[in-house]
Amino acid sequence: TGSTRPQRLLRAVQKKATQGDPQSVIATIDHFCRHSEWAMNVGDEKGSILDSVVTELNPSSALELGTYCGYSTVRIARLLPPGSKLITLEFNPAYAAVARQVIAWAGLNDKVQLVEGPSGDLIPQMKELFGVQTFDFVFLDHWKDRYLPDTKLLEECGLLRKGTVLLADNVICPGTPEYLEYIRNSSRYESRYFKSHLEYTKVEDGLEKSVFLG
Numbered sequence: 719t720g721s722t723r724p725q726r727l728l729r730a731v732q733k734k735a736t737q738g739d740p741q742s743v744i745a746t747i748d749h750f751c752r753h754s755e756w757a758m759n760v761g762d763e764k765g766s767i768l769d770s771v772v773t774e775l776n777p778s779s780a781l782e783l784g785t786y787c788g789y790s791t792v793r794i795a796r797l798l799p800p801g802s803k804l805i806t807l808e809f810n811p812a813y814a815a816v817a818r819q820v821i822a823w824a825g826l827n828d829k830v831q832l833v834e835g836p837s838g839d840l841i842p843q844m845k846e847l848f849g850v851q852t853f854d855f856v857f858l859d860h861w862k863d864r865y866l867p868d869t870k871l872l873e874e875c876g877l878l879r880k881g882t883v884l885l886a887d888n889v890i891c892p893g894t895p896e897y898l899e900y901i902r903n904s905s906r907y908e909s910r911y912f913k914s915h916l917e918y919t920k921v922e923d924g925l926e927k928s929v930f931l932g
């Protein structure tokens with residue numbers, strides 16, 4: 719049995735990136751995806767937009783739906799102020815196992831809590847399991863068909879507050895039409911589309927940033 723793509727990505731990080739240096743972990747993964755094997759990390763172009771949204775918001779509590787190999791987890795956590803917490807949910811155990819090691823290599827264990835399981839089951843448990851009141855920031859990057867139900871679940875569980883920012887990846891490719899329809903027509907959100915490209919390609923994709931108005 720051979721290695722998987724996430725395992726080969728992790729091997730590249732452990733071989734080439736500097737331990738405790740998130741920027742070198744990010745650069746190593748981007749190089750691997752451009753020159754060795756494409757992988758579905760948010761990437762450097764959309765990643766810069768993610769960075770600017772997180773930096774401007776300076777969140778104390780953040781949630782990521784969809785960890786994959788931990789690339790965006792590292793991008794977000796490296797920008798969080800001391801004492802802040804990023805909770806990241808991953809359904810696939812093999813992805814979670816790789817992500818834990820990528821996050822550890824970047825030296826970000828104290829800012830990140832990776833939880834394995836389906837987002838639909840875990841979101842209602844956020845308050846009781848992790849003492850979360852509300853999230854300041856949510857990055858949606860798991861599965862296109864879960865964006866809308868999980869957003870409604872976050873609302874219903876009282877996990878959003880006036881000003882919470884939702885940032886959704888892949889709203890064009892592969893596309894999340896039901897989510898966009900809901901969020902752009904809801905009086906409870908103010909949305910803006912950031913045009914970009916599918917990671918490591920010239921194909922159009924983009925991020926949708928939505929502020930919950932309460």
Ligand SMILES: O=c1[nH]cnc2c(O)c(F)c(-c3ccc(F)cc3)c(-c3ccc(F)cc3)c12
Pocket residue numbers: 758759760784859860861862887888891892916917
């Ligand atoms: O599923 C995802 N979650 C999060 N981010 C993703 C992402 O950033 C992507 F670029 C893709 C993508 C897009 C185009 C493509 F050709 C291959 C993969 C996917 C994706 C889409 C459909 C699938 F069947 C499997 C994966 C995802």
Ligand SMILES: [Mg+2]
Pocket residue numbers: 758759760859887888
């Ligand atoms: Mg994505």
